[in-house]
Amino acid sequence: MWLMALSVPLLPAIVMLYSRYRVKVATLCQRALAWALRLTRGRVCVKSTHAFVFTNCTHGKVDSVLETFDLYAQTHSTLCIGPEIREVLDEAVRRVRPLRVLELGTHCAYSSVRLLRLLPPAGRLITVELDPVTADLGEEIILVSGFKHSQFQVLTCSSAEAIPRLRSLLGPDAGTSEGFNLVLMDHDPQQYLPDLLALEREQLLCPSGCSVLLIKRNQGADDLRGILDHIRGRTECYSIKTELQCVMEIFYRK
Numbered sequence: 001m002w003l004m005a006l007s008v009p010l011l012p013a014i015v016m017l018y019s020r021y022r023v024k025v026a027t028l029c030q031r032a033l034a035w036a037l038r039l040t041r042g043r044v045c046v047k048s049t050h051a052f053v054f055t056n057c058t059h060g061k062v063d064s065v066l067e068t069f070d071l072y073a074q075t076h077s078t079l080c081i082g083p084e085i086r087e088v089l090d091e092a093v094r095r096v097r098p099l100r101v102l103e104l105g106t107h108c109a110y111s112s113v114r115l116l117r118l119l120p121p122a123g124r125l126i127t128v129e130l131d132p133v134t135a136d137l138g139e140e141i142i143l144v145s146g147f148k149h150s151q152f153q154v155l156t157c158s159s160a161e162a163i164p165r166l167r168s169l170l171g172p173d174a175g176t177s178e179g180f181n182l183v184l185m186d187h188d189p190q191q192y193l194p195d196l197l198a199l200e201r202e203q204l205l206c207p208s209g210c211s212v213l214l215i216k217r218n219q220g221a222d223d224l225r226g227i228l229d230h231i232r233g234r235t236e237c238y239s240i241k242t243e244l245q246c247v248m249e250i251f252y253r254k
């Protein structure tokens with residue numbers, strides 16, 4: 001009761017604030033809604049993909065896991081990457097032969113599995129996923145494919161939180177002080193540029209050469225504009241290797 005009495009004099013102020021910041025409030029609400037929708041939709045999608053693959057694949061056989069993903073994708077919409085991106089990804093891994101790979105956005109772990117199967121024996125993958133449920137399901141799929149925890153690590157946090165921790169996770173053994181040789185970005189496109197800058201700042205891009213693959217999910221040209229501007233301003237260390245409608249590969253060398 002007293003709360004109501006207290007809020008009555010505040011009402012004009014609230015109305016005034018609301019009308020002044022109406023557009024901003026509306027934008028914020030829209031963003032929050034879009035984020036919540038993306039999260040729930042993403043989770044539903046990941047859960048049903050996971051259930052299908054987990055029950056229908058031959059455990060321990062990486063090819064069977066990938067085929068079962070494909071089978072699912074024939075009849076359902078999924079977050080798995082399409083054939084065009086697969087080709088670019090496989091080709092990049094075969095060419096670079098990376099020892100250290102970073103993936104931002106694990107999703108169903110389809111691309112994690114695809115990457116891991118082509119890594120040299122000493123190769124290692126660190127994959128970062130913001131949503132804890134998705135991260136757990138993804139980790140299970142990687143294990144079901146026959147890979148061991150000595151070959152990969154799933155970090156459950158935002159990319160911004162993960163990047164400053166990566167140096168210590170790479171470990172002191174030979175060849176790893178150089179950073180990553182391959183980075184796959186498939187998380188929030190708004191984060192692509194800030195994360196690339198953070199990776200540069202933390203010296204996590206291998207100076208002798210690092211391939212950065214950027215997945216374009218919603219075909220939005222705007223998503224990568226910031227990154228493109230950045231690269232064009234630094235042609236001494238960046239070049240564009242491949243540019244397709246749904247994926248772009250840039251190459252970093254210092």
Ligand SMILES: *[C@@H]1O[C@H](CO)[C@@H](O)[C@H](O)[C@H]1NC(C)=O
Pocket residue numbers: 051052053055056
């Ligand atoms: C396994 O595959 C069959 C046949 O394609 C499908 O009907 C079934 O729903 C799948 N299992 C799960 C748990 O999705």
